[in-house]
Amino acid sequence: MNQRYIPRTLAVAAVLIVYSAPAHAMHIAEGILPVKWAGLWLLLSIPFLLIGVRELKRRGMGSPHYKALVGLVGAAVFIISCMPIPVPIVGSCSHPCGTGIAAIIIGPWVTVVVTSVALLLQALFMAHGGLSTFGADVFSMGVAGAFVGYGSFKLGTRLGMPVVIAAFLAGVTSDWATYFVTSIELSTALGTSASWSNMLAMILIAFMPTQIPLGIFEGFLAAGAYKFIYSRRPELLKSLDTSVSIGGVK
Amino acid sequence: MRRKTGMVVCISLVFLSSFTAMAFSADWAGVDETVVEKFAEEAGRSPRAPYINTDQGDLLLFVFLLAGAVGGFIGGYYFRFLFHENKLTAANG
Numbered sequence: 270m271n272q273r274y275i276p277r278t279l280a281v282a283a284v285l286i287v288y289s290a291p292a293h294a295m296h297i298a299e300g301i302l303p304v305k306w307a308g309l310w311l312l313l314s315i316p317f318l319l320i321g322v323r324e325l326k327r328r329g330m331g332s333p334h335y336k337a338l339v340g341l342v343g344a345a346v347f348i349i350s351c352m353p354i355p356v357p358i359v360g361s362c363s364h365p366c367g368t369g370i371a372a373i374i375i376g377p378w379v380t381v382v383v384t385s386v387a388l389l390l391q392a393l394f395m396a397h398g399g400l401s402t403f404g405a406d407v408f409s410m411g412v413a414g415a416f417v418g419y420g421s422f423k424l425g426t427r428l429g430m431p432v433v434i435a436a437f438l439a440g441v442t443s444d445w446a447t448y449f450v451t452s453i454e455l456s457t458a459l460g461t462s463a464s465w466s467n468m469l470a471m472i473l474i475a476f477m478p479t480q481i482p483l484g485i486f487e488g489f490l491a492a493g494a495y496k497f498i499y500s501r502r503p504e505l506l507k508s509l510d511t512s513v514s515i516g517g518v519k
Numbered sequence: 520m521r522r523k524t525g526m527v528v529c530i531s532l533v534f535l536s537s538f539t540a541m542a543f544s545a546d547w548a549g550v551d552e553t554v555v556e557k558f559a560e561e562a563g564r565s566p567r568a569p570y571i572n573t574d575q576g577d578l579l580l581f582v583f584l585l586a587g588a589v590g591g592f593i594g595g596y597y598f599r600f601l602f603h604e605n606k607l608t609a610a611n612g
Contacts, residue, residue, distance in 0.1 A: 296551060300567035301559040337597045344594035348587060355547055363550045395582055396574035399566075455555065459562035468558065475554040501602055 296391065296406055297454065299399025306458035311404025314381075317412050321382035328379070334505060335375075342371045343383035345494075350387055350410070351397070354486065359478040366410050369418030369443030370491035373436060374498065374506065377415040384411030409450040418443030418491075432499060433492045440491025444484035448476045 302310075328335045349367035356363065371380040388406050391397035398406045418439040425435030452472040460468035498506060556566055568574075573582045 297555060298551065298559075298566035299569050301555065301564050303564070334601060337600050341594055341597035341601060344590045344597070348590045348594065351583065351586065351590075353549065360547060361550055361553050362547050390586070392569070393571055394573060395586060396569045396572060396579060400570060451555070455558055459558060459564060468562075472554060472558055475558075476550060479550050505601065 296388075296398035297402040297451065299392075299401055301399075302402050302405055302454070302458045304401070306454070307401045307404060309404075310402075310408045310454060314385075314404045314407040314412060317378065317381045318385055318407070321378040321380075321385075324376065324378040325382055328376070338505060339375050339379060339383060342375050342380075343386060346371050346380075346383050347387040347390065349490075350384075351391065351395070354483055356479045356482055358482065361479050363479045363483050365440075365483060365487040365490060366414050366444055366447050367487075367490075368410055368414030368447065369421075369439040369441075369487065370436065370494045372415040372419035372443065373422045373439050373491070373495060377419040380415035380419075381407065381411040384415065405451075405454045409454060410447050413450040414443040414447040417446035433496050436495035437488040437492035439488075441484045441488035443491075444487040445480060448480045449473070452476060 325339065329339075346367040349365050352364050353362040354364060355361075366384075368380055368384055371383060375383070385403075385407050388398055388403060388410065392400050392403055392406075421442040422435045422439040425438045426432060430438070452469055455472055456465045456469035460466075559566065573579050
């Protein structure tokens with residue numbers, strides 16, 4: 270390794286290790302969702318996962334760098350979704366999700382796969398989420414976060430926004446979509462048929478003070494990461510052609 | 520120069536937010552506790568212990584440290600492959 274990279278790498282590693290501490294946020298803990306709701310969210314997530322695996326195989330064969338990029342993005346999603354960020358104005362912590370930036374780099378379907386792997390490891394070994402709530406967590410963070418972020422990016426670029434602004438938008442909307450869907454999952458499972466909309470409103474209001482600033486932070490994170498790749502290896506983003514990402518169909 | 524300034528600003532913000540956190544002496548619980556578990560408990564659905572419960576003493580810190588190190592290594596390995604080695608190959612080739 271080039272000598273001048275060593276201090277920089279060590280500094281980044283030290284910051285990551287110091288700040289790598291337990292954080293729980295959108296993860297719904299073991300046992301919170303009744304079985305029928307947990308099963309429903311799992312069933313809804315499975316088709317996305319299957320298409321994602323197929324997409325990963327297809328793209329992996331087409332581009333030699335794609336699997337390396339998926340490995341890099343997967344590690345980033347895993348670390349980002351464990352990283353607690355204190356929000357001083359409310360005095361609580363939450364974590365970004367990383368699915369917005371993942372979706373615009375490797376595509377939304379494969380983002381569902383890498384998110385599922387990250388969530389499964391967290392549920393199994395890190396007391397973070399749960400096996401019974403795995404489907405709900407995958408749906409909120411993997412499916413909603415990835416597709417809303419990707420959709421925002423595509424919409425932004427089609428409206429003529431600079432790609433960095435579109436990436437910022439992807440980061441913000443993917444974070445907010447994740448917490449919006451988590452609120453729906455909680456309110457539908459925990460509220461009665463008469464009260465679920467009230468509960469949804471209350472949960473959303475409770476999430477807002479933490480997630481509005483954190484979503485904006487995630488937007489900057491996504492814009493910075495996208496700009497980094499765009500300025501150094503633009504061919505990686507071009508060769509992936511993320512517009513061809515709906516299960517291989519344009 | 521701009522990149523270095525950006526890095527210094529980012530790292531300063533991270534440290535500043537931690538110090539601000541201590542100064543405000545809030546409990547800094549995650550929103551899982553303050554929102555998810557609060558609403559779940561009000562609805563009579565308390566969370567139960569995970570099947571593999573690493574949330575015991577400092578064990579969880581160890582697991583997070585290990586996960587951070589492994590995740591960091593994997594990310595660094597692919598980062599180097601994508602942004603350093605291939606750049607050199609392209610420049611030499």
